[in-house]
Amino acid sequence: MSETVIPKVEMRGISKSFPGVLANDCVDLMLHRSEVLALLGENGAGKSTLMNVLCGLYRPDKGEIYINGSYADIHSPRDAQKYGIGMVHQNFKLVDSMSVLENIILGLKDEPFIPDFKRVRQRLVDLAAQYHLKVDPNANIWQLSVGEQQRVEILKLLYRNAEILILDEPTAVLTPQESHELSRVVHAMKQEGKSAVFITHKMEEVMEFSDRVMVLRKGKVVAEARTADTTPKELARMMVGREVLFQIEKKPFCPGEVVLELSNIDALGDRGLLALNNVSFQLRAGEILGIAGVAGNGQRELAEVVTGLRRSTKGALRIGNKDMTNKSPLEIIRQGVAHIPQDRSSVGAVGDLSVASNLAMKQYRSRPLAAGIFLLPKRIVDLARALIEKFHIATPSPQTQVKFLSGGNVQKTILAREIGAARTVMVAVYPSRGLDVGATETVRRQLINQRDGGLGVLFFSEDLDELLQVSDRIAVLFEGRIMGIFDADKADIEQIGMLMAGMSKEATA
């Protein structure tokens, strides 16, 4: 790269530590005009920390930032805004009950006491047209899909004339089609002379979006390259520091009898609207049925109906050969159904209780952990020690409260408990979400072991690659309906993507 061009952003020798962790270790970063830089790395590699430094949320312990060649003193997001830096966070900063327009105005500091709603709306509509970010200014945020909410976040930055956009794992919540759209938006911004930093841990995205890629590992830059000069495989190796198995070995698919059957199930969501619409499928022993779909299309409700946490309003649920429609969670647990819930901290584990108590939570009612109404604490601790060892749960002791464990170890705790309780069906909702590569591998491996052991596994995931790898069959859920069920080895990823976005085969042909 030529040295005569002044880079738009230059971060020099950035170091940032948190108690016990060195998150960034003397990191240098350069970003040019009209350039998209991908920041690649595992969970905890320091990508987000670095970008939080750039957008003013964190103060670096050491290091300097230069914008357009001159020193920039960034103390707060407001300062960063002045330098044209804006960040789209993973959890959107939007007020759900307010309209798109109100959310835009909320962030504007120089609007008068009575904002000029008309003028802001006009500028918003113009920007939306310029960057192909279609969104209704009057819609309330809670009515929008996740993809649309992301557009609002980007519009918020563009409205404030941001020149440098930081996108934190923007495609994690998008359908493949929405991701392609986003890539068009990023391209349009590039042509306007804007630059972007893209945080991700997905290779395909690096390839699709970026001009240059920087790999972080344990807070250090381990590689930097032009995207065109590298390959996904090479990047993956640099990211993890070893070869990654992209394929998981599993026994050939030989399904047994039906262990779970849903016939024409309807159920209402939290807002009282229809969340499951005439859902029917069968799950056999020794099979993993993957449920594909963008979050919020009925996945949570489906898992809850199967585990007895939500009533169905129509249809029948059979587990084994018993009718279990609208039976209590306890009765369903007694049928040998295990549940790895979406919400680990509030449904999956009790943060204030110890690891041992959490591990005992499905077996405490009977021997060997209890005698009559009395619990046998020693046996509970023994069980916990055995499981901690077997599942490599990193905890100081069985008595440690679960809330002090890392996300991956909380998930391992839940996994250990549920595997102990599973006899017929395992319901796993986004089990690898937020976990790093190592923990993700453990989780996938365990699911496949359960399948090989003769369980039916209902596996929810947002990651299509993961679904294709792990599942035997894949069902696509859209607005509470099953759009189609495919064999995983014959599945066409484009077609599944279309169905996830609600487009049927006929419509796309």
Place this chain on the structure above:
Amino acid sequence: MDFLTSILTITIRAGTSLTIATIGEILTERSGILNLGVEGIMLMGALSAFTAVFYSHSIAIGLLVAIGVGGLLALLHAFLTTTMRANQVVSGLSITLFGTGFSSFLGQRLGPVANNFRLVGLRAERIVPLAPEWVKQIPIISAFFNQDIITYLVYILLPLAWFFLYKTRPGLWLRSVGEDPQTADAMGIDVTKTRYLYTILGGMMIALGGAHLSLSYTPGWSENITGGRGWIVIALVIFSMWNPARAVWGALLFGGINAVQFRLQASGTSIPANFLNMMPYIGTIIVLVVMTWWEALSKKVGAPAALGTSYMREDK
């Protein structure tokens, strides 16, 4: 016609203290702070206003003292819930318990020697209706104008509070703090300051509602002068779906039933007085439950999403 006019006049008069307190509590709850101290603050407002007017012979001083006392009690609630992060329900209930007991205690201590230090049974200047004599002659219409200054204030506050909440920038900030303090904070809005400000402002308006009782609606001091109106206010806030423009309907409903049962009692009906006294409360609660249930079925319930929760910026 005269009968209708007089019923309407009493309805509006009875609804005034409720409306102004409801607007105050809406502003407070919109910032995410649930203040269950309304009953206590209204009582303290009523007591302090009456006492101040009794000794100073000035309505203005009475109202200012009530506003000050209400602001102070609300400041205490804001401090406990925002800075000390105490449970909002517990803190609010404490303020009501304190206000009820303390107002009753002071009512037996602040009076003149001649009255055995008691305030009960004393008379003081009262707030009088503003309308000139010729307006009072117009049927129906006069009911709206034959009212005191606090009612006129309510006429102004109702549209103003609505406009403020939905059409101005500080109003937008206020709503965002009650809906999603994390986001508000990220937008550079000072969550703590906002919550203090509107809790105190709300407390002032609630106390003003109390002052209206002891200076105008039922002039004088009597123990428990509010008769549970503070709790009705809490219910009216829910009924209004946290929208000031709708606060007036619930208040008029309560005031209306009150006016009618007043009339019935005056006419010497054989229905027991205690039963009639109960009517405004029962009637309001039934209508509230039915309406709220209906609203909840038809659309999203409008409670501020962060109502009742404390907020602290998470440091990593």
